């Protein structure tokens with residue numbers, strides 16, 4: 256079966272710094288795939304390259320076997336890939352509702368779809384409904400992360416890419432976010448998840464990749480990665 | 494008392510023009526952090542395009558009626574709006590990622606280009622607007638307020654209100670505010686950022702052009718340098734009103750009038 260997402264020997268640069276030195280990975284439809292690795296390994300750059308924020312110098316990104324390299328970011332969103340970036344980056348000066356509406360920008364021709372999406376988001380996180388007319392910036396860190404995820408779901412992505420959704424959150428909130436990610440996946444969205452918190456991510460994921468300084472150094476089933484002590488110690492620092 | 498009221502009334506008309514100009518100026522600043530020095534020249538261009546359109550309508554265009562004048566106003570706004578979009582496309586977009594200074598210098602270049610281009614097309618001397626407004630009006634506390642003044646302020650207020658609703662209620666208006674906050678996040682939402690920036694230039698330019706056409710008709714003469722001073726004043730109104738708050742901008746515009 257053609258994977259939903261395939262990445263073939265991607266090289267990406269920031270100026271002269273080579274952040275990705277030939278990355279290969281794939282994500283099958285319906286999977287949760289974890290992308291792990293220490294700080295600076297190139298995880299975020301991988302997502303940025305997929306979403307078109309960073310242009311690779313060589314290699315290919317394929318969605319259902321169709322190349323996306325060179326597409327503008329908004330076209331990649333229209334094709335069905337959403338990237339919820341590191342640090343959440345919700346619009347602090349817009350209301351929760353406006354944040355969600357903008358998440359549905361690609362559905363703007365179907366007014367009803369935006370309303371439906373907002374209702375689904377509120378069903379997923381009732382706390383967002385209570386705060387719907389509040390400015391995004393007044394939300395707590397956990398609520399902002401929930402908003403960022405919901406804003407991403409508004410576009411009805413085939414593939415949802417989450418960059419460190421647990422960053423800076425209290426353990427109890429992390430559990431809540433992880434449960435929601437599992438639920439989103441159950442409802443049919445494929446997920447590519449970046450995490451520093453390897454343990455939490457591997458509990459959730461079907462497969463995992465481990466990155467180190469611009470390379471992928473390991474790929475395996477999540478339970479294999481999780482139970483192999485030497486791997487956990489060497490790469491996942493947990 | 495009558496002098497005070499008269500000054501207020503006259504100031505309100507001019508202030509309405511300034512507000513329209515300052516609004517576009519701050520919209521552009523908000524979205525790409527560019528002090529668009531060419532903005533005042535779009536006002537001048539609006540005045541000249543209106544002048545040419547009215548001349549085409551014929552010397553006795555005061556007979557064209559209110560409808561004709563409104564159509565000329567709209568046409569001038571659309572034409573200059575498209576020019577504003579073109580300026581963004583050709584002059585600014587290639588420099589969006591360059592250092593701020595280079596885009597600022599480009600804006601000065603665009604300003605000079607528009608001024609000299611207009612001088613070549615329409616001449617260096619003052620042109621008399623082919624439209625004479627009637628001086629009929631009402632008396633209020635000893636001051637004379639013409640119907641034309643009332644009409645101009647109403648049109649300006651209507652434009653400002655439409656813009657206010659557009660920015661606050663429409664998805665594209667929300668996208669404009671979002672781009673001002675975080676452009677990368679907007680890319681990731683699937684927002685066609687360049688298109689929205691283009692739209693912002695269109696609106697900003699057409700508001701300036703609307704002010705230009707109205708001012709041309711109100712003062713009766715137009716000149717290729719008329720945008721220069723007004724650009725500076727719009728800058729002042731924009732700074733007074735803060736570069737963010739919308740309502741404040743309208744009031745600041747009226748005060749500087």
Ligand SMILES: Nc1ncnc2c1ncn2[C@@H]1O[C@H](COP(=O)(O)OP(=O)(O)O)[C@@H](O)[C@H]1O
Pocket residue numbers: 269272274292293294295296297298299300301
């Ligand atoms: N905007 C940038 N400019 C220059 N270098 C960058 C930039 N972003 C990341 N890098 C560098 O690229 C490498 C990979 O970064 P990143 O993909 O953010 O890592 P991770 O997400 O795994 O922590 C790091 O060495 C980092 O310093």
Ligand SMILES: [Mg+2]
Pocket residue numbers: 298299300341
């Ligand atoms: Mg990162």
